[in-house]
Amino acid sequence: MNPFKKHRDSVEVTGADLATPLIDPESSLPNFTALELILRREIARSRRHGDRSSLALFEVQVVAPGPGALPPPSPAAFVAKVLTDCARESDFVARVHDRHFVVFLAQCDQDGSQIFTDRVRTALCTRPYARGAGGSGLYLRAWAGAVQWDFTMEDPNGYLEAALHDLERARAGQNSTSAWFAGAPTP
Numbered sequence: 667m668n669p670f671k672k673h674r675d676s677v678e679v680t681g682a683d684l685a686t687p688l689i690d691p692e693s694s695l696p697n698f699t700a701l702e703l704i705l706r707r708e709i710a711r712s713r714r715h716g717d718r719s720s721l722a723l724f725e726v727q728v729v730a731p732g733p734g735a736l737p738p739p740s741p742a743a744f745v746a747k748v749l750t751d752c753a754r755e756s757d758f759v760a761r762v763h764d765r766h767f768v769v770f771l772a773q774c775d776q777d778g779s780q781i782f783t784d785r786v787r788t789a790l791c792t793r794p795y796a797r798g799a800g801g802s803g804l805y806l807r808a809w810a811g812a813v814q815w816d817f818t819m820e821d822p823n824g825y826l827e828a829a830l831h832d833l834e835r836a837r838a839g840q841n842s843t844s845a846w847f848a849g850a851p852t853p
Contacts, residue, residue, distance in 0.1 A: 690761040693742040695749075701760035701768055705822035708770065712815055720771040720779035722812040723829040724749070725837070726790060727765060729805045738804050744795035745806070752786045768829070776814040783810035809837050 688700035696704075711717055726745050728738045745767055749759045758770040769786075771779055787808045794803025811833025819825045 690742070692740060693746040693761045693767075695746045695767070696758070696760040698760070698762040701758070701762060701770070702822045704758050704760075704770060705825055708772070709815070709819065709821065709825065713817070718773060718775050718814060720774045720776060720782075720812055720814045721825050721829045722769045722771060722779050722783050722786070722810060723826070723833050724767045724769075724783070724786065724790075725765050725809045725833060726767065727807045729807055739796050741795045741804075741806055745790065748789045749786060752782065752789060762826075768826070771812075774814075776812070779812035779814065783812050786810065809833055811836050 688696055688703075690697045705721075708717075708719055712719060724745070726741060728741060742761065746759070746761065749767055749769055753759050753769055754772075756772040757774075758772075760768050760770075762768050769782070771782060774782070787810055790806050790808045794805055797803040811829050811831070813825070813828040813832050815825060819828060
């Protein structure tokens with residue numbers, strides 16, 4: 667199931683969207699609506715000037731704590747900090763779904779986006795984002811997909827779909843075309 671479908675069916679950028687909150691309250695990152703506005707502008711710029719850009723999509727899950735453990739706290743703020751620390755000033759970081767985060771990488775080709783996703787996944791998966799009483803902490807598992815913009819991507823949804831397709835290939839395992847899959851360390 668496509669996690670963006672509910673947004674895709676309902677999002678039309680109109681004057682009413684300007685009254686819509688553009689910040690995700692849990693992560694303090696821009697939300698899907700803000701991302702769509704930015705991507706529309708950047709796609710138009712790329713069409714005019716031939717600028718290259720990439721879109722990196724991250725899916726993050728909490729490594730399951732032991733049986734009978736309390737539900738883990740949301741990692742949204744931790745993920746937001748890691749993404750903004752890894753991103754350049756010209757990049758745009760957004761949370762588009764409960765477990766999905768997107769980074770628009772300005773002036774970045776496919777090789778640069780792969781380096782970026784590897785760096786982010788390492789930062790997300792190698793240190794705990796929360797510690798329980800006497801426990802070693804909770805870790806994340808992250809998958810990443812990235813795609814470089816081309817002229818076939820006419821709108822933000824096409825751009826996101828291409829990144830989601832790459833993320834799904836990454837989730838298929840280490841031998842997939844996009845071998846960016848890695849499990850988190852065992853706590």
